[in-house]
Amino acid sequence: MSLQAKLDAFKADFEAGKPPYNVPASVIEIMHRATAELIASGAAGNALKAGDTAPSFILNDPDGAPVSSSELLAKGPLVLSFYRGVWCPYCNMELQALDAALPAFRRLGANLIAISPQTAVNSRRSVRQNNLDFPILSDVHNDIAAAFGLRFIMPDYLVQLYTSLKNDLPSFNGDDSWTLPMPGRFVIGQDGVILYAEVNPDYTRRPEPEDMLPALRKAAQSISG
Numbered sequence: 001m002s003l004q005a006k007l008d009a010f011k012a013d014f015e016a017g018k019p020p021y022n023v024p025a026s027v028i029e030i031m032h033r034a035t036a037e038l039i040a041s042g043a044a045g046n047a048l049k050a051g052d053t054a055p056s057f058i059l060n061d062p063d064g065a066p067v068s069s070s071e072l073l074a075k076g077p078l079v080l081s082f083y084r085g086v087w088c089p090y091c092n093m094e095l096q097a098l099d100a101a102l103p104a105f106r107r108l109g110a111n112l113i114a115i116s117p118q119t120a121v122n123s124r125r126s127v128r129q130n131n132l133d134f135p136i137l138s139d140v141h142n143d144i145a146a147a148f149g150l151r152f153i154m155p156d157y158l159v160q161l162y163t164s165l166k167n168d169l170p171s172f173n174g175d176d177s178w179t180l181p182m183p184g185r186f187v188i189g190q191d192g193v194i195l196y197a198e199v200n201p202d203y204t205r206r207p208e209p210e211d212m213l214p215a216l217r218k219a220a221q222s223i224s225g
Helices: 003-015 025-041 069-073 089-107 120-130 140-147 156-164 169-173 209-224
Strands: 058-060 066-068 078-082 111-116 136-138 151-153 179-181 184-188 194-199
Touching: 003 089, 025 156, 058 136, 066 069, 069 078, 078 089, 089 111, 089 120, 089 209, 111 120, 120 136, 140 151, 140 179, 184 209, 194 209
Parallel strands: 078 111, 111 136
Antiparallel strands: 058 066, 078 184, 151 179, 184 194
8 A cells, every 4th residue: 555545544534533533523624724724825835846955954863963964965865754743643654654665765875864853752752663764863943844945833723723632842842933844855866956855735645755766766877877
C-alpha cells in the first residue's frame, strides 16, 4: 500500500470518529477550516523550489550532537523532511515510509534527515516509536523551516482547539510561539542546489518516497560523471 493510501485510510477512520479516535465533528470542521485557510493564503508558494539554493544549517540531533548540512553534503546528496512532531500521526506514517525507503536512498549515496521544532526528548521518542534509522534534528523556533519558507503561525482558534485537546505545542517544542512547518520534502545536491521540492499546506497529503528517486539518480550521475 502506498504512503498516501495509508494516510487516506487513517484520515477516513479518524474523521468518521471510529474508535479509538471518537473525534467530534466540530473538531474536524475546525481542522478543515485551518487547512483551507492555509491553502488559500498561498503560503506554500513562498517555499523554496527546485533550482533554489538551500540554506546551510547546523542543528542538534536527539543526543545533542551538532549535525552540519555542509558536512552531510560533502558525503553525498541530502534528503530532507520537515516533521511537525511526535503528536502528528500523519507525520509518523511518513517517517516510517521514508525509513523503509532509506536503503534505496543510501544505494544512491544519499543521507536522510528529518527536521522538527520539537525538543530532543520528543525526537528520541519519535525515533524509538517509529523505529527509525535516521536522525530527527531540533529546529528551535522553526528557524530553518522559516529559511525554507515553511513556517506559519497557527490561528488563534486552532491554538484554542489544540489547547482543549491537551496538544500542548509549547511543551512539545520548548517554545511558546505556536508555529509549525508545513510538511516539506527536499532533495539537495552536493552543490547545495535543490533538485526536488514538494510542499503541501494540507498536512494529510504527502509525496511518496519513491518520487525522489529520479532526483537522487540525477545527483548520483553528476557525481560519477
